[in-house]
Amino acid sequence: MESESSADQAKAAVEKAPRDKVASKTAIVTGASAGIGLSVGRKLAEAGANVVLVARGREKLDAAARSIGLERAMPFVADVSHFDSLRELLRATRERFGRIDILVNNAGLNHRGAAVGISPDTLAAIITTNLTAPIFLSRLVAEHMVQLVQQGTGSIVNVASLAGKIPVKHEAAYSASKAGLRAFGRALAMELDPLGVRVSTVCPGPVDTEFLGDLEHVPDIVLSQPMVTPDDVADAVLACIQSGKREVSLPALSGLLMTLGYVFPSLAAALHPLLERRGAANRRRYAASRAAGRAV
Numbered sequence: 001m002e003s004e005s006s007a008d009q010a011k012a013a014v015e016k017a018p019r020d021k022v023a024s025k026t027a028i029v030t031g032a033s034a035g036i037g038l039s040v041g042r043k044l045a046e047a048g049a050n051v052v053l054v055a056r057g058r059e060k061l062d063a064a065a066r067s068i069g070l071e072r073a074m075p076f077v078a079d080v081s082h083f084d085s086l087r088e089l090l091r092a093t094r095e096r097f098g099r100i101d102i103l104v105n106n107a108g109l110n111h112r113g114a115a116v117g118i119s120p121d122t123l124a125a126i127i128t129t130n131l132t133a134p135i136f137l138s139r140l141v142a143e144h145m146v147q148l149v150q151q152g153t154g155s156i157v158n159v160a161s162l163a164g165k166i167p168v169k170h171e172a173a174y175s176a177s178k179a180g181l182r183a184f185g186r187a188l189a190m191e192l193d194p195l196g197v198r199v200s201t202v203c204p205g206p207v208d209t210e211f212l213g214d215l216e217h218v219p220d221i222v223l224s225q226p227m228v229t230p231d232d233v234a235d236a237v238l239a240c241i242q243s244g245k246r247e248v249s250l251p252a253l254s255g256l257l258m259t260l261g262y263v264f265p266s267l268a269a270a271l272h273p274l275l276e277r278r279g280a281a282n283r284r285r286y287a288a289s290r291a292a293g294r295a296v
């Protein structure tokens with residue numbers, strides 16, 4: 001009798017213990033040959049996951065997979081805006097690893113400047129890459145994950161931006177795409193949560209990667225928020241996979257400020273000149289760090 005009750009207690013303890021949502025799982029990470037995606041792929045593999053790394057350029061992607069280790073990492077060359085490739089990505093992942101537990105929609109595109117000075121095709125490409133592609137891929141993967149729920153749980157994490165929390169001048173299509181991605185993630189989370197699939201959104205401010213571009217051309221308002229590293233963002237992505245938290249901003253205080261600015265546009269307008277001055281000062285500091293060969 002006593003041994004039965006301790007067996008029950010042990011079983012209850014195992015059931016109550018937080019289950020690792022990464023070890024022995026299989027993850028697809030888009031935009032994974034550099035920056036945030038590469039760091040996410042590396043950290044997932046270090047935590048015991050198999051990773052399928054997606055990017056357009058083969059050479060860098062193969063090098064990224066080799067640096068992680070080909071027993072865990074599979075490179076898959078694709079442009080996320082080519083939807084036939086995404087169907088093929090699913091097929092190839094299942095063929096190699098048998099299942100998909102985690103999807104990180106991270107590949108992104110931005111072109112800065114006045115919207116009327118950017119070609120309509122380029123504006124549309126920003127929406128296709130940053131919004132339509134993650135929607136398409138999430139839809140494909142979610143169906144597979146829902147069928148797998150008996151065996152575990154699924155996680156989808158979308159990498160959006162603070163620009164999706166408050167629109168940025170000269171990044172109109174980019175801001176729209178990231179705001180749309182946040183909305184999609186929140187709605188999908190409500191649909192999939194009861195089916196055991198968690199959907200999270202990570203909204204970073206400026207991140208020190210090539211994507212940020214030449215510091216001279218980054219708007220002051222963007223640089224007004226503290227710069228974070230690709231590893232900081234990757235840590236937030238992994239924390240979301242483990243916790244299922246719906247949305248995380250980096251830094252958290254910047255996320256709060258953007259929400260306040262969105263809800264109270266007159267507050268945003270009043271703070272704008274102050275933030276632009278701070279951004280200009282940060283730019284000088286970052287440029288000096290780069291000139292001295294240090295990380296910004």
Ligand SMILES: NC(=O)c1ccc[n+]([C@@H]2O[C@H](COP(=O)([O-])OP(=O)(O)OC[C@H]3O[C@@H](n4cnc5c(N)ncnc54)[C@H](OP(=O)(O)O)[C@@H]3O)[C@@H](O)[C@H]2O)c1
Pocket residue numbers: 030031032033034035036037054055056057058060078079080081106107108109129159160161162203204205206207208209210211212230
């Ligand atoms: N850096 C920032 O300041 C910042 C701030 C907020 C949010 N974000 C978001 O973070 C995400 C990742 O940015 P990052 O800074 O890590 O960029 P990054 O360092 O430039 O890396 C981008 C990665 O995505 C791949 N990629 C680009 N377009 C692709 C496409 N159409 N299909 C497949 N792969 C593609 C690139 O490889 P190939 O070129 O070979 O395809 C590369 O591996 C983006 O969604 C971006 O919007 C970035």
